[in-house]
């Protein structure tokens with residue numbers, strides 16, 4: 541039998557050949573979008589810290605205070621002895637923010653999806669996920685044993701067709717979508733999804749990882765999941781819904797039961813961040829306004845969120861554009877297949893309230909003058 545390292549060397553060589561080998565680059569952050577990547581200081585358009593709250597002095601103070609008072613770690617899972625009183629305030633605030641009866645905080649957004657979906661669905665059931673739904677919804681859909689299908693991205697006709705063909709043969713049905721899609725920045729047609737869910741007797745679950753605070757979402761799914769690690773600059777995930785849903789998940793979501801509770805500092809900083817966000821309308825409007833300004837400058841389709849893809853098609857072109865911007869002091873991720881479909885390699889910009897207008901203008905000018913985007 542070949543050794544583990546021999547097998548892995550072969551696999552890595554194959555990935556490298558396809559240009560799919562990735563490396564961790566040590567990157568530190570000193571304020572919301574100033575990063576030091578390797579040895580290079582850069583202004584980042586690649587963070588999901590939409591309001592710079594990970595670096596907010598009051599948020600940091602809340603984390604420090606909680607650590608000093610309660611220690612660095614939770615010591616146990618929530619159902620055993622890790623359910624710190626700090627959770628109660630955060631969950632109440634999350635439920636209010638989402639307009640639901642209750643909310644439940646998980647160890648991360650990934651763990652929330654991995655816990656919620658298998659707690660609700662089994663092999664008698666059907667799951668229909670948007671083609672562009674996040675990897676953790678896809679993973680959760682697979683591990684629960686339900687019949688798992690994907691509908692073309694935001695294509696309600698395709699969703700209806702799949703439901704008309706397959707709904708009847710299954711007991712329960714769950715539709716999965718994102719409010720704001722993480723790689724394209726576009727939004728799901730929530731009102732229509734709610735209508736379809738009603739019509740075909742399905743439950744609807746939305747992943748609001750990139751929506752919280754950034755966009756107003758009047759049409760809400762019955763099950764709303766999200767993360768504390770993006771807009772709130774902290775860490776952890778949550779699900780919001782009816783009291784019955786939360787009561788049920790507390791005793792059935794395996795990723796909640798078998799994983800240690802969050803550190804007190806993390807809970808306290810998320811709570812503080814949410815308070816700051818709720819109190820400051822100007823702050824909430826900034827990321828989307830910057831994204832809109834950027835798309836206007838480039839003459840591309842108007843932004844629908846704080847995420848703007850500049851699709852370049854070719855992998856090498858996307859890498860070259862990212863390198864060019866790096867030379868000018870800007871960090872923008874080049875996103876390539878398999879993260880996105882073939883021939884849609886892109887620069888993925890995320891805008892934060894902490895960006896400066898001049899940098900946004902400079903980046904747009906560079907993309908235009910170097911011929912990556914033609915106005």
Ligand SMILES: *Cc1c(COP(=O)(O)O)cnc(C)c1O
Nearest residue numbers: 648649650674722749767769776
């Ligand atoms: C980031 C992200 C997650 C995972 O959240 P974490 O808290 O980082 O684990 C889930 N869904 C979407 C759409 C995301 O972008």
